[in-house]
Amino acid sequence: MAKIDKAVLLAAGRGTRMRELTVNLPKPMIEVRGKPVLQHIVEGLREAGVRDFLIIVGYHADAVQNFFGDGSRYTIEIQYATQVVQDGTGRVVDLARNFAGDSPFVLNYGDILVDPANYKRLLDLPHDVEAIISVTRGEDVSKGGAVFLNERMELVDLREKSKPG
Known part of the structure; x- marks a missing residue:
């Protein structure tokens, strides 16, 4: 980089x-x-x-x-x-x-x-x-965005404030 x-x-x-x-x-x-x-x-x-x-x-x-x-x-x-x-x-x-x-x-x-x-x-x-992306683990993704990583810890998706459930 x-x-x-x-x-x-x-x-x-x-x-x-x-x-x-x-x-x-x-x-x-x-x-x-x-x-x-x-x-x-x-x-x-x-x-x-x-x-x-x-x-x-x-x-x-x-x-x-x-x-x-x-x-x-x-x-x-x-x-x-x-x-x-x-x-x-x-x-x-x-x-x-x-x-x-x-x-x-x-x-x-x-x-x-x-x-x-x-x-x-x-x-x-x-x-x-x-x-590099810095994120914090959270149980309730409705309070913030959700970050999805693959097995190599690479970002594959980012979703804004998912609905609960």
Whole structure:
């Protein structure tokens, strides 16, 4: 796998479970320790070597675009794409196709904080690794997406919020 210097960040959702906090801004723009969650993510990825970002926006897109602009203040480049219909994470890859082309990229939720050291570990993978996905096992897939792997632990399908039963 070639050096990863691109990231697609998902920041289009409404954050409906956080009601009062997301009336006027999207969930990735909620402040944690004095700055928006999305800023923590952008800075962590930048420190790991990512320089080219595509932020998928939707709900209150202007809050994200006005805050980050073109990325020059962070010494990175930021482009935006709008997810008009909130039809799940899997569909976002289509929005990122022109941005990423054949280049490897990080696909990251814009509202989940992780230890920034993990970004560096992810980007320092051996060159023979074609792709990596980080998931958490859950019993009730109706609360999130379902990931299907084959016997070699390769991704074969990704389904958004399956119905219970």
